[in-house]
Structure formats: structure tokens, C-alpha cells
Amino acid sequence: MTTATLYIIATPIGNLEDMTYRAVRILGEVDLIAAEDTRHSLKLLNHFGISKPLTSYFDHNQQIKGERILNALRQGKSVALISDAGTPCVSDPGYQLVRDAVAENIPVVPVPGACAAITALSASGLPTDTFTFAGFPPSRQGKRRTFLTGMSTLPGTLVLYESPHRLLETLNDICEVLGERQVIVARELTKVYEECIRGTVTEVIASVSKGIVRGEVVILIAPGETTLQENEPLEKALERLMADGTISIKDVAKQAAVISGVSRSDAYQEALRLKNDPDRA
Ligand code: SAM
DSSP states (O other): OOSOEEEEEOBOSSOGGGSOHHHHHHHHHOSEEEESSHHHHHHHHHHTTOOOOEEEOOGGGHHHHHHHHHHHHHTTOEEEEEOSSBOTTSSSSOHHHHHHHHHTTOOEEEEOOOOHHHHHHHTTOSOOSSEEEOOSOOSSHHHHHHHHHHHTTOOSEEEEEEOGGGHHHHHHHHHHHHOSOEEEEEESTTSTTOEEEEEEHHHHHHHHHTSOOOSOEEEEEOOOGGGGOTTOOHHHHHHHHHHHSSSOHHHHHHHHHHHHTOOHHHHHHHHHHHHTOGGGO
């Protein structure tokens, strides 16, 4: 395959049967495969009998490797980007490479497949019409609580990635900041020890506290009561969010825009007007 194209290829999040036929075919056809961890990906590629030049592309070499990958693309080569598991660019390296390729009019082709967030959401039984995927919460408690506060009035289900050794701390903060919501910890999805721990956040904390949680986890949080005020008039939504006092005007506007179905810039202008309104104090 010699047309300059960047393929963004999803790989399994555990179960190798989740590799798609298309992913196998394209990985076998490209000129170069850029992988987050070449040793890790080699096992996957060997399993599917794929033998292609491999190069690394991870968080700390993105700039220099990104330029080399772009050079290969400029020379008309086809490149596939894969990460250790799931969909590249989703809490994984890649978006800068995609952005730069797009800026140079290099075709970018997504090859969909597994993604832990979507896999967990699909089996959660929580509302899926609106959801927010927020990646990994900050590891420090203070920042994590601020992060959760910013999500407290978002509509829909919240989806987070977390490492197993921070799971309990994060669940405790969820309980503290977001209150007693329904929570699901989806663990080891598609693997032998797959399980979904469901219940109120207090129940899930009790269950998780019984032993050591191993493996990979996704946390899903049901919408809170305050987030269910769909189509709330803009001014009312802004007043309510601003009364919280902990959310920045920018975030207030962002959330109010979603709730009230207006543009972010309109919500921001209105938030500034209300903030500076002398009658409001
Ligand atoms: N790009 C990947 C995707 O599309 O899902 C995510 C990569 S991110 C670095 C890794 C995190 O995804 C893990 O810490 C965990 O939160 C989640 N994850 C990945 N595989 C998982 C699995 N099999 N079960 C549960 N969570 C998983």
C-alpha cells in the first residue's frame, strides 16, 4: 500500500477475538506501523501473522517521532497507528499526529474497534443518550475533587478511567462530591475475570473495600438529580450553577450551554452579564 494515508486502528482491550478483519488486513498492508509500545504490539502482530516495520510513538517521544511519521506520509507511505489496547487517541497518544496530518491534508482513516469506555457504557444499563467521557481523574485528591465538582451538574452518564490502586480513593471522592449516585465499576472487560460491580456508590465502596482490586477498570456514574433539568432556561441554569461558587465562569457557561441548548458563546456572554449585574449581588 503506497498512498499516503494515516490509519488510526483500534486493537482489542483484552480478548484477541475482538480484533476486526479490517484491522488485520490494513495492518498487513501498510508500509509502517507506529505503536505505543513496540514490544507489546509485536505479540499482537505475531498472533495475527503480521510482519511490518514497526516504530514507537508514545507520550514522551511524540514530537520527534511525530515528525518522522509525517515525513514517511509526505513521501507517500501509508502508516498505521495503534496503541497498547483499544482506540488510539482515547486516553492514549495520537491526537497531535492526527491534527498535524489533517493540517497537511494527509488522509486520516479511522478503523474502529474496541474502546473500554464505550464497551463499559454499552453494558452499564445507565442512560446512553448523553454521556461525558472524562478520561483519568487527576491523581491528587484536591485536583480530583475540583475535577468532580466541575462534572457535578453535567447531564447524562459520566465515564472515567482509573487505575485499580486509586479506585477506592476516587470512589470516596465521588461519594463526597457527587453524593449517593448509582455507580458501576466495570473491571477486566472482555477478559477472563470480567465483572461489573453495581450499586450505590456506598455499596460499591463496600464491595471494593473487601479485597484488592486488580486489573483495569472503568467507572460509570449515573446522572445526578441536579443534572436532569433538561431544557432549563439559560438564565435559570446560569444562576443555579453560579450559586455553587466553585465553578469558573467558563465552565458554568459550558455546562449551561448543554443544559439549555444554546451556543457556548451565548451562554458565556449571558454569564458575564449576570456576574456583573449589580442587582444580582
Ligand atoms: N485507548 C484505550 C481505549 O480505547 O479504551 C484506553 C487506554 S487508557 C491508557 C487505559 C485505561 O482504559 C485503563 O486504565 C482502564 O481504565 C481502561 N481499560 C482498558 N482496557 C480495559 C479493560 N479491559 N477493562 C476495563 N477497563 C479497561
